[in-house]
Amino acid sequence: MHGITIFIVALLFLLFGYPVAFTFAGIGIAFVVLFADANQLAQIPYRIYANMGDNGEGLVLMAVPLFIFMGIILQRTKLAEQLLESMGQLFGAVRGGLAISTVLVGALLAASTGVVGASVVAMGLISLPVMMRYGYKTELATGTIAASGTLGQIIPPSIVLIILADVLSVPVGDLFKAALIPGLVLIGCYILYILVYCRIKPDAAPVIDNAQSSQSRRQIIATALLAVIPPLALILIVLGSIFNAVATPTESSALGCVGAILLAILYGKFSLRMLWESAHETVKITAMVFAVLLGASIFSMGFSYTGGEHQVEQLLLSIPGEKWGFLIAVMLLITLLGFFLDYIEISYIVLPLVYAVVLELGINQVWFAILVAMNLQTSFLTPPFGFALFYLKGVAPNNVQTAQIYRGAIPFILIQLLILATMLVFPHWYGMSAEQPSLW
């Protein structure tokens, strides 16, 4: 029973506003001590060490501090602001230009990292201040950022897809290829939503004012393009270094930092003081992200060691054995779990158990994996425990409230669920098939 009660207890205590990371850790430890075996707490350092990188997935998380560092340098040197403003200007009178630019930049970052924490925080640093300054509605701004930040997990490379490939026994390359179209559709739908929303509620997204400048439209475009090029080039270099086999995605984020420093020098905005302060800022935000990760890891001990895993397993056993009933039930369950658990726990608890059924029913594993990935994407955004929301709150200015971030995420969650539903019913729209091919 404790497996489920732990969420209620956590929710209650989180509301008091003590730092999320330590609330998670403290409750996890309390549950292990009270309802399991206190000796198992000796595993905590091993869990921390697994995030540090010795032969573990932790190595991939190195992208987090590096992306944040790049983001902060771009922010402090105003290069990011220029990028977004100029992109916004290119949209001219179209409302929501900044938000659309945010989605596009998010998509580019997504293509160079697989770690959601990295892209959400970088996007939060780069684009939240700009959108706020131009009077965007807070909910629109934070929702757009959280959603574009989580694009990193559906657009390859992606840790989620790597884990899914592992537990579902499919080559990760196949998943990367299959995720591309759903990822692009998702980007398209975000943009469409922003356009429609801003048409209905013009106040939510003021047009970037070009009126005071006497420049012609053509001049504006020329200036904007000039400003867009350098930071965009930087992002493309990071991407290019991955595609041209110079660097792994993790290493490319370090090249991104060096590139950002070089850009700062080029624009005369570099100073040792800037670098030093940016590094300090990066340390703080990185620590915030990892404290949440470690806290959640200890919390999940409290969940799984006190029988929570077992309860989910029992729930899974009651799922119908016929194809559509099975698929719908699994998808609903994952969405539901996504409100409370993080994607790694869900992947490891749910998928090994349903894997045999997937094979038995002749369901295409690749299609199934992409369905799960799209579904897990929502888990980053669903209150109360959406990690993307915590991270964004962690880097947002103080006047941005948790409730606004929660509300802002809702339309994007709905978009994701809508796409998930169409992927379920019309896999061929996304270049996939529901049936097991003769061979992967």
Next chain:
Amino acid sequence: MLQSTVDGIHKLMQWLGALAAVLLIALVFLLAFNVIMRYAFNASSIGLEELSWHFYAAVFLLGIPYALQTGSHVRVDLIHDRLSVRNKAIIDLVGTLVFLIPTCLIVIWTGWQFTAAAYGLGHQPGSLAEFFTQITSTGIGEKSQDPGGLLNRWIIKGVIPFAFFCLLLAAIAMLLESILRLKHALKEV
């Protein structure tokens, strides 16, 4: 008395933050160096690759206490924002006592054992002089087994209990501060 303890701990945290910042900058250039060496010169050192994750791990571990002192850890503010100064101080006081300090104590203790398990393997140095020569020659205890990998795994493992010891200090400072704020709030009333 309380205030000076708090100030002392704050100073320590500033140092910790500076150390993490240095390691972060070093990490960036180390990784870039590794990429250039591998791509341009077909040279790659597993020792340097390992050093990069040592730096990265130290950055986030040492950063956690520093971030506590600078108030950078994320909170859910649904209710918190509407609370009085007094109630906020009470939440910090109770949360630190109930959640944070026990977490620190447990990770310091288990992390110490974790480090000792890595240190206590193989030949143990008999004197301080031998300790220093052994660190730089064969290493003490667990080491990397990959070609050219690093020795002395206990150092990076030891960062876990060390970081949580610093977090304990930062937590104590937070506790004392919340007491000071409470006192202040009571005086106002």
Next chain:
Amino acid sequence: DSTPSAATHSDTAIAPQTIELTLAHGWPKGFPVFGESVDKYKELVESMSNGQIQIRVDSTNKHKSAFGIFDFVKSGQYDIGQSASYYYGGKDPDTLFFSSMPFDMTEKEQKAWFYEGGGLELANEVYARHNMEVMLGGSTDMQMGGWFRKEISTVEDLKGLKMRIPGFGGKVIAGVGAVPTNIPAGELYQALERGTIDALEWVGPGLDLRMGFHKVAPYYYTGWHEPGTELMYFFNLDTMKKLPEWAKSILRNAAKLTAYNMSTASFAANSDNWDTISSQFPNVQVKSFPPEVIAALKASNQQLLEQERQRSDFARRVIQSRAEYLRKARAWTDVGEYAYLKTIAN
């Protein structure tokens, strides 16, 4: 609750004391062959003991530490562990010799060395230092030399070759100028696809197929560095001391049976998946290193073994034991299995 409740058996009149043990293994839950074999070990022990021994199996999904098994069992955090001995060469270099060694015994030969040639006693000598007893856990079967983007014709081709190959094999290949590189498992596929690395070794077809490497590297090299890797069961000595003889006997013999079962399962998975790769992906070319390259690698291997001999007395003894056993065993393999295969080949 996490502690398994005492099993109740309607078919036993008396209710004997149930022995509850915990086991940690170093794979994700249900991981093909490796993880599955631990679940079967649990079933086997429980049925052999008529339910009197109950084992709680924790995978990496639960304890999150693929390489913590050694520490877990040593410290008594878990009673039993299953992992590979050579993962712990960094903790005690003498553990290195009990999984597989380059240019050394095949799975069958090595099992004979462990059970009949004193290998298991040597392994237990090392593990006794760490408060553990060990039994074989099952083999991966012949491991392949790995997936290469380009052909290796001369030793020169290995110079500067960026390859993901950890551990002792990595040291051997580094000895001839190749560049062993650490890339996290999740980034391997892309790294090989794009040429960030030139080659990698994984296991054999049984596990390689699911990684998809056959789609991005055309050359599949035959094995040389791990001709029959054996996994191990670790038992905490304090736990063992407390157990009655019958229980110890069940734990050990179930491990022996599991080792056999897993080796068979590995062979089956390898042959099934090799059938798939060779029939569905005709572009995959099987290659072997030419004699000149093998000779260079052997020389590098010998140099490393010499260093090991110098390092510890124990290493010298185990290297000698392996070498002596290999000589005898290979002589028989040559006139037995190898001659058979050669003779009937056409």
